[in-house]
Amino acid sequence: MDKSSVLIVGAGPSGLVLALILLKCGVSVRIIDKQTSHSKGSRGAAIQPRTLELYDILGILPDVLKAKAGEPLRPSIAKYEHGETNPAMFVKVVDIVEPSPDTPYPNTYYVDQEIHEEILRSHLQRLSCTVELGSEFRGLEQFPGHVVAHMEKTDSVGNKVKETASFDWLVGTDGARSVVRKQIGIEYAGETRAQCIAIGDIVVEQGVDPKFWHMWDESPNSIIFRPSGVKDLSFMFFYTGRSEELVDKPITRQEFVDRFYEITGRHDVRFGPAPWLSNYRPNMRMVKHMQVGRVFLAGDAAHCHSPTGGQGLNSGVHDAFNLGWKLALVHKGHASQTLLATYDQERIRVITHMLKVTTELHDSSLHRLHAGEKMTNESWARGGDIQMMGINYSGSPIILQEPDAVAGISNPYSRPIGSGPADVQAAYRAPDAPGLVFIGSGESENGKTTTLFSVFSVKVHTVLLFGSDEDCGEHVLEVTTRLPVGVAQAVRVFPHGGKSLSGFSSYEVILEDRDGHAYAGYGVPFNKLTAVVVRPDGVVGAVASGTDGVERYFRNFCQI
The missing domain is CATH 3.40.30.10 (Glutaredoxin)
Known part of the structure; x- marks a missing residue:
């Protein structure tokens, strides 16, 4: 294999977008991921208006908009009383804003992360780049003019082959448990909450309307369904229940269905398959620096936070846009290496504020649920800052x-x-x-x-x-x-x-x-x-x- 200039470790949206930007700038890239198959599920589905604008500049927006029939989801929450099939109330989460000449994409768009990543990979393939699955990053050594990376490849029959290769630069986009971050010794400061939340995707064959979010709250238990699209029967669920039942192992499909019927009293709802399920503890963490020498961090490897507000995936994509052009100019000798220091200077300030915003949203949302507070449009509003149009x-x-x-x-x-x-x-x-x-x-x-x-x-x-x-x-x-x-x-x-x-x-x-x-x-x-x-x-x-x-x-x- 010919030597590539940049190794990107981790093939989520942050790594894929960065690879795409660098390739468009004429910088050669390898992108590896330790998983042996591409991730499934909706996970981080919200694409904020500012990210849509960046995707327009990148040239991939038409494919993103086509992924969900060309219209944003209109997220109002239908809240139900126990056993009732008609909502007791509707709460509006965001206002739908009309486009204007200077802001053509003013509304949050929902695309399952699985589809989102497929779109990004398809654009990489047009530039003759593919994700190397089953390639696990093991360690690195830094030198004045290059980085040596140690990797281990698992082939189709399970054999492991070690590889050592040299790169001009290395970027860790390998998630909250980032091996790259640990290798360069950067602290992941913050907290992990004690409360455990069950999350996953499940098909709802009948009983709920995919045009809305749906909520049942029987303290201390709450269940929220987030639809994948107005013509899609797949929902992502969030279940906050008794902590002891979620600690030791992920919830199973049958366990979730049984708990749903118990909590909601809605036996008219019929479920299909659940492609993925997991337990999640909210983490609010970030690094103090996103660069050490020729190694950089982006996305969840640099910052992890509550999914409340839909900032995580988007912030990682913004990291990639900020770093990509700077790394390309320096690599090609068009700019001094001092330019790379501004990646830290610009992004840390933004991420610090984003972590504050998402933590406050998370805490206030859970407090309202557990306190039995009456839901209002004002208390659940998710517009304004989280659409990321004011980031500066x-x-x-x-x-x-x-x-x-x-x-x-x-x-x-x-x-x-x-x-x-x-x-x-x-x-x-x-x-x-x-x-x-x-x-x-x-x-x-x-x-x-x-x-x-x-x-x-x-x-x-x-x-x-x-x-x-x-x-x-x-x-x-x-x-x-x-x-x-x-x-x-x-x-x-x-x-x-x-x-x-x-x-x-x-x-x-x-x-x-x-x-x-x-x-x-x-x-x-x-x-x-x-x-x-x-x-x-x-x-x-x-x-x-x-x-x-x-x-x-x-x-x-x-x-x-």
């Missing part, structure tokens, strides 16, 4: 921000969905804008419509140039052309009918904002040049009124 990297050393802007932002989840853009700001997500038309971009593209998310790329920075200042625009273009090939693309965005195209053929992409959404959504003037630098992870790195700001941004990590 304010204060990062590679974000070009004014000092007063940094001082005013302490919350890394600070801009909830629905607040609208108050002009585009460095450190925050770059909004989308539809209704853009290619002009002066080659005969094959001219006249075609596009969106900014389609123009953004995980491979390069996108420098958006708004306004009519021709001289300043050409000076900014000169800055981007001095960068190493593959670091940035310059995109000129003209207002509708606002400019002749003569003399602008040197830009990689020229767009006309025919519907006006780009200028309105970014809050930029028509008569003054504004440069917005969008990182490959969809974060605004800088907003500048001239050449100096763009050059200062790239000088933070790149030779110009």
Whole structure:
């Protein structure tokens, strides 16, 4: 096997997304997993709006949306009294938000993790990469210029074959029990709760509507069903019962069914198979550092938390987006290794807050159940911050921000969905804008419509140039052309009918904002040049009124 540049240990969503980003950036990858078959079950099914946006930039979103017939689940909880077939009440968990030009995917989408991972693997296969199953990571040795990994492969007949291989970098996405994390000696600080929860997937053949969540609460026992989709009979269940019955071994299907009938009195409900069942103790843990030398951690290997709020899988995917472009630039010699330190600096702050949010949701939800508190829309609301649209990297050393802007932002989840853009700001997500038309971009593209998310790329920075200042625009273009090939693309965005195209053929992409959404959504003037630098992870790195700001941004990590 040819030497690969990066070894990724663990083939969950975090590892798969990271592999996909690196391959698209031209970095060779091996991805291994100790399991001998791919994981089954719904598990982490919530894909938050910000993750959907990142998947649009990555180019996999159409397959994700097709996975569940193209509509988000509408999660209201139907709560029942003992023995009753009609709900005593409905509680709305989230509001359905209408899309807008700057936020095309404002609602949480539900895709079973099993299907989610299949989609990611299919995109990897298109890039000639497959997950090496039955390959267990055993240990590593670090050297100044490479990492040596020790692995053990189990073949189809059960024979074990040891392998030692050298890589430029190694990333542990191998879950909460991460062997990589233990090998590099990073503490997994936090707590494990005493309460045990039974979870699993089970087919419900009749008796409950898949358009809703369902809850029965007979303290100290509670059962919640989360549907997989409006046309799917499979539900994920959460059962909090007597701790002593869940401690020693996972609950069986028959044990769960018997307890369901006892607790709910609903003998009209008929069950099918249960593909997987497990017992779970909530863990609230995270590392203080996500990098040691040439080894990195991402996903559950770096942070583990209550599933309440649907942040875990999504946070791991965001880790991969943050690390992927930085690792690619450094590996190819386009950026200094100091860039890699910002992975820690940016993500630890966000994960710390995320852990706080999910722990508070977990504790408040269980308290309401056990206290017999009346359910209300307000007490079970799951909108706002957990949709991850306000995640920001304010204060990062590679974000070009004014000092007063940094001082005013302490919350890394600070801009909830629905607040609208108050002009585009460095450190925050770059909004989308539809209704853009290619002009002066080659005969094959001219006249075609596009969106900014389609123009953004995980491979390069996108420098958006708004306004009519021709001289300043050409000076900014000169800055981007001095960068190493593959670091940035310059995109000129003209207002509708606002400019002749003569003399602008040197830009990689020229767009006309025919519907006006780009200028309105970014809050930029028509008569003054504004440069917005969008990182490959969809974060605004800088907003500048001239050449100096763009050059200062790239000088933070790149030779110009």
